[in-house]
Amino acid sequence: MTKKEKKEIIIDPTQKQNPVIAALKRIFMASFAIVVFLIIWEVAARLELVSVPAFFPPVTKIAAALADEAVKGYLWKNILISLRRSLLGFGLGLLVAIPLGLAIGWFKLFGDLVNPLLQVFRNLPTLALLPVFVMFFGIGELSKVMVILWGVLWYTLLNTISGVRSVDPQLIKAARSMGTGSLRLFGTVVLPAALPFIFTGMRISATVSILILIAAEMMGANRGLGYAMFFYQGNFLIPKMFGYIVVMAIIGTALSFVLEHIEKRSFRWRDETGST
Amino acid sequence: MAVDEGKSKIELDRLRQIYYIRNQQTRGLEEFVALEEFSLSIREGTFVAIVGPSGCGKSTLLDIIAGLTRSKGGGSIQIDGRQVTGPALDRGFIMQGYALFPWRTVQRNIEYGLEVKGVSRKERGEIARKFIKLVELEGFEDRYPNELSGGMRQRVAIARALAYDPEVLLMDEPFAAVDAQTRETMQDELLKIQSKTNKTVIFVTHSIEEAVLLADRVVVMTPRPGRIKQIVDVTLPRPRTNADMRASADYDVIVRRIWELLHDAEIPGAVDGAATGGDIADEIVPSTIL
Structure with a gap:
């Protein structure tokens, strides 16, 4: 009985993964949109795609x-x-x-x-x-x-x-x-x-x-x-x-x-x- | 009605509980009697089960005995000759929803009553460990309730109530929320625990089988207002287990008798108390009633 119930204990799922890969994955996920945004900004500003380049x-x-x-x-x-x-x-x-x-x-x-x-x-x-x-x-x-x-x-x-x-x-x-x-x-x-x-x-x-x-x-x-x-x-x-x-x-x-x-x-x- | 011999532990004398409900049409207050003329004398170490239809005031009764609610319609409760005026550590209350403190570990939950009692930290730890062992939760001392299964939580709740050594255990449908298999295990464990600790228990349940399995006496109640219809003595030998009871003919007879007592209260026109244990079996057709 006790043994059966012990299995029901919730185990933290993050424990199983390789910590380095997990960390890299998380960093990539977290920074992806920001990096893309910054690249678009940089390119747009360099190509002077806006009306007043000095403000951008x-x-x-x-x-x-x-x-x-x-x-x-x-x-x-x-x-x-x-x-x-x-x-x-x-x-x-x-x-x-x-x-x-x-x-x-x-x-x-x-x-x-x-x-x-x-x-x-x-x-x-x-x-x-x-x-x-x-x-x-x-x-x-x-x-x-x-x-x-x-x-x-x-x-x-x-x-x-x-x-x-x-x-x-x-x-x-x-x-x-x-x-x-x-x-x-x-x-x-x-x-x-x-x-x-x-x-x-x-x-x-x-x-x-x-x-x-x-x-x-x-x-x-x-x-x-x-x-x-x-x-x-x-x-x-x-x-x-x-x-x-x-x-x-x-x-x-x-x-x-x-x-x-x-x-x-x-x-x-x-x-x-x-x-x- | 069976009369107790020997030392009486709990004396319930003509308890009556009324609620006031606002009538939707007249806007006036109407009296609703939840519990009527409830008198019961319980000997020390006795296991009493209370069964009855929903709304018969079973849980109200436990709240009153626990001291959490006052019986507004009068009556008195005495434990060991002392009048009950409020909640205290001489009674342990175990609820259907476990009501464990989610921010406390298993160990610290079990220690709660001991803290109220003023027991030293060291002693609290020792007592808690003793009861963790009793309910077979060794290794789970530092777990939080949300990490436990329903059955394990209920065991923590039982250990918490036992830890401060109350003289009376009040249990309000404690196994209603766990699955059928776990319930049977919990029942067997409760039987073991009760034989070890010899507590006086008042156990409210919906299940006739559970009542007969666990109790020495089963109090059958009527619906609205809740009164005692009859008290059935369960003379089955102890120690009992679910396995024993499945094989016992006497068990079936008692279950059937209580079933009949409960149901003729709900079937209009049924003859009160006409049938006895032996010949009712032929008349019971569950599908027509349920």
């Missing part, structure tokens, strides 16, 4: 411009300052979103009372609030961090709420049948059950923190990736402008890749079908 530099020129920025050190300074803003806004956003989300999800009355206001706030476009943030927090670092905080808040908050609310009632019943009190129930059942939802929210928030950065850096910044992009556009240094766009794309992609990976690793107990 070839990929190699963009890479050279970026290398120039890197050598001069501007690139790293801009990345650093931007990441600091994003991380600060993201971190503070989590500090607000997670406890608030847990409270709203767990205390039904509190949730019902607060929800209408949340719906109104959530549907305000962050960009529409830029002038308000400038008025309240000036044009320094604070207002940039606050804009990011605001934009990031909702994804984690709403996911945390739905995580707490979607805890399987059978699990609560099981825990309660063992005499579990409210505090322990929250810590040992509600929180772990909500954790994957919270993490998904955090992952989206982290990506959004990079996206919103650009908007934040439109407000009187004099450093940062978004600032540099606008600066070079204004000065018709188009390859450099594209260079910074590429850097932002790389940072955003890398971030969500890493976070997705951590998410998969941390929640081995979840069904494949259950993960969002």
